[in-house]
Amino acid sequence: MHKLLILSMSASLALNAIASAAPNAPATLKDAYAPFFTVGVAVKETHFEGREADLILSQFNSITPENLLKWEKVHPVENEFFWEHADALVEFGTRNGLEIFGHTLIWHNQTPEWVFKDAEGNDASPELLLERMRNHIHTVVGRYKGRIHGWDVVNEALNEDGSMRESAFYRILGEDYIAKAFIFAREADPDAQLIYNDFNIENPAKRAGTVRLVKKLLDQGIPIDGVGIQEHVRLDWPSRELLSEAIQDYAALGVKVMITELDVDVLPSAFDNQGAELSMTVELRDELNPYANGLPDEVQQALADRYAELFSVYLDHADSIVRVTLWGLHDGGSWLNYWPVRGRTTYPLLYDRNMDPKPAFFRVLETGASHPR
Numbered sequence: 001m002h003k004l005l006i007l008s009m010s011a012s013l014a015l016n017a018i019a020s021a022a023p024n025a026p027a028t029l030k031d032a033y034a035p036f037f038t039v040g041v042a043v044k045e046t047h048f049e050g051r052e053a054d055l056i057l058s059q060f061n062s063i064t065p066e067n068l069l070k071w072e073k074v075h076p077v078e079n080e081f082f083w084e085h086a087d088a089l090v091e092f093g094t095r096n097g098l099e100i101f102g103h104t105l106i107w108h109n110q111t112p113e114w115v116f117k118d119a120e121g122n123d124a125s126p127e128l129l130l131e132r133m134r135n136h137i138h139t140v141v142g143r144y145k146g147r148i149h150g151w152d153v154v155n156e157a158l159n160e161d162g163s164m165r166e167s168a169f170y171r172i173l174g175e176d177y178i179a180k181a182f183i184f185a186r187e188a189d190p191d192a193q194l195i196y197n198d199f200n201i202e203n204p205a206k207r208a209g210t211v212r213l214v215k216k217l218l219d220q221g222i223p224i225d226g227v228g229i230q231e232h233v234r235l236d237w238p239s240r241e242l243l244s245e246a247i248q249d250y251a252a253l254g255v256k257v258m259i260t261e262l263d264v265d266v267l268p269s270a271f272d273n274q275g276a277e278l279s280m281t282v283e284l285r286d287e288l289n290p291y292a293n294g295l296p297d298e299v300q301q302a303l304a305d306r307y308a309e310l311f312s313v314y315l316d317h318a319d320s321i322v323r324v325t326l327w328g329l330h331d332g333g334s335w336l337n338y339w340p341v342r343g344r345t346t347y348p349l350l351y352d353r354n355m356d357p358k359p360a361f362f363r364v365l366e367t368g369a370s371h372p373r
Contacts, residue, residue: 150193162209
C-alpha cells in the first residue's frame, strides 16, 4: 500500500485554517465539488504508484491520459497495437473507482503518417481511410468498453475563425470524417460519453463554428453527448463573461459541457494567440522565461485569484458542467514546460514541482467548499 502523502508544513497550516473556519468543510477537491461536478486530472504512465498515485487518489475522482491513448502510442504501426501503458491506466482507474476518460481517438496531431497513405505512398483512398478509422476506434474503444466512461472522439477539428481545419482527415474525407468517428465510437461502446474537444472555443468566431458543427451532428442524428472546452487559459483570457457565454451556448444545444484540459499560463505569451496549436513553436529567450528561479508572490496571488474566478464560473453553471479536468498533476510535469517554448519554467497548475499545494489550490478548495449546497 502506498504511503500517505505528507503535506508541507505550510500546506498543513493552510488546511488547518480552513478547517478552523468551517469545521465540516471538505479537505479535498473531489469532496469540495462533489455536489456539482467531478474533478479530474491528466495522468502519465509514471503516475500509477508512489507519491503521484497517492496525490491523485486523495484529491481527484476522474483521470484522463495525457498521451497514453493517442493513435501514435497505441497503434503506431499498421495492424499492431501496444497496450502496456493504456492497460495500466485502466487497471489503476478501475481498481480505485475513478472515472476514466479516453483522449483522443481522431486528431490531426500524433497520428502516424501511414494512416493517410496507401501501399504506394500516395494519399489513402476515402474507403481505406474510413476502414482504418473504423478498425482503430472499434479496437481501442472496444477493448475498454464499460471501463472507460467517455472519449474525446474528435479533437481540434476547427480553425480559429470557426472553419474546418484542413487536416489529412478532412482533405481525404471532407467534414464527414467527424460524423463517421462518432458513429464508429457508438458502435464500439453504446454507453460511453462521446465528446467533441477543442481549444479557444470560448472565442466568438470559433465558438460559432463549434455550435454549427455540433448542431449539424445532432440534426443528423449523430451520437454526440458533450462538448469539451479545453481551457488552456491565461491570467487575463478569457474574461469571465466570455467563458460564461460559451458554456451557455454549448449547454443550449442540449449536450453536456466539460472543462477538459485546464491550466493557467502565467508566463509572457510567445505569440498573439491562446490555446494549444502544437505546430506553433518559439525559440527560448530570457524575456519569455522570467520566473526561472521561482514565482514572485504577486504572480502567485494572481494565479490563485484566477483559479478562484474560473471555478466560480464553473459553479455558476454547475447545472451544465459535469466534469472539470486539470491538464497535469504538478508544475514539473506540465506540457507548458516544452510548448510553445521548450525549456521554460512554468507554473500553470495547483501543485508545485515538489507536489505541494500552491495558494491556488487552497483558493479553489475554498471556492468549492463555501459554495451553497
